[in-house]
Amino acid sequence: MAIQRTFSIIKPDATKRNLTGKIAAKFEEAGLRIVASKRIQMTLAQAQTFYGVHSERPFFGELCEFMISEPIVVQVLEGEDAIAKNREVMGATNPAEAAEGTIRKEFALSIGENSVHGSDAPETAAEEIAFFFSGLELVG
Numbered sequence: 001m002a003i004q005r006t007f008s009i010i011k012p013d014a015t016k017r018n019l020t021g022k023i024a025a026k027f028e029e030a031g032l033r034i035v036a037s038k039r040i041q042m043t044l045a046q047a048q049t050f051y052g053v054h055s056e057r058p059f060f061g062e063l064c065e066f067m068i069s070e071p072i073v074v075q076v077l078e079g080e081d082a083i084a085k086n087r088e089v090m091g092a093t094n095p096a097e098a099a100e101g102t103i104r105k106e107f108a109l110s111i112g113e114n115s116v117h118g119s120d121a122p123e124t125a126a127e128e129i130a131f132f133f134s135g136l137e138l139v140g
């Protein structure tokens, strides 16, 4: 497997509870390198665009309001098979179904307030990285 980059968000429920460092440590322990990182607060328009694929889902409004409720930490993670590895470290969307040792099992509050986002495919990873980071911020 080749070295890949993936996009991650430490979500409002986690930044609010001061879990940024603990979550970053999970990435690093799994062999993922944090090659870019910044703390921001999204606008509603940004959240609606970022989660546009879910616009028809019943939880869309709730999801966007949650994502703008507090600052988030957006990161680019790099490593061998990074997209799949990050999904593994994150755990299932619903923390009740997440495996032991995963971020969502340890830290998530609910299916909505589930502490982290991670890209699900190479195309979405590239799009999501470009949505939040300029080339100048990606030194590797």
Ligand code: GDP
Binding pocket: 059, 062, 063, 092, 093, 111, 112, 113, 114, 116, 117, 118, 120
């Ligand atoms: P992910 O790739 O594991 O993050 O999951 P999805 O792409 O299916 O969903 C995106 C995000 O929408 C999830 O991480 C949750 O924050 C939120 N979400 C998904 N399902 C629900 C739900 O049933 N209720 C609420 N409130 N939020 C949800």
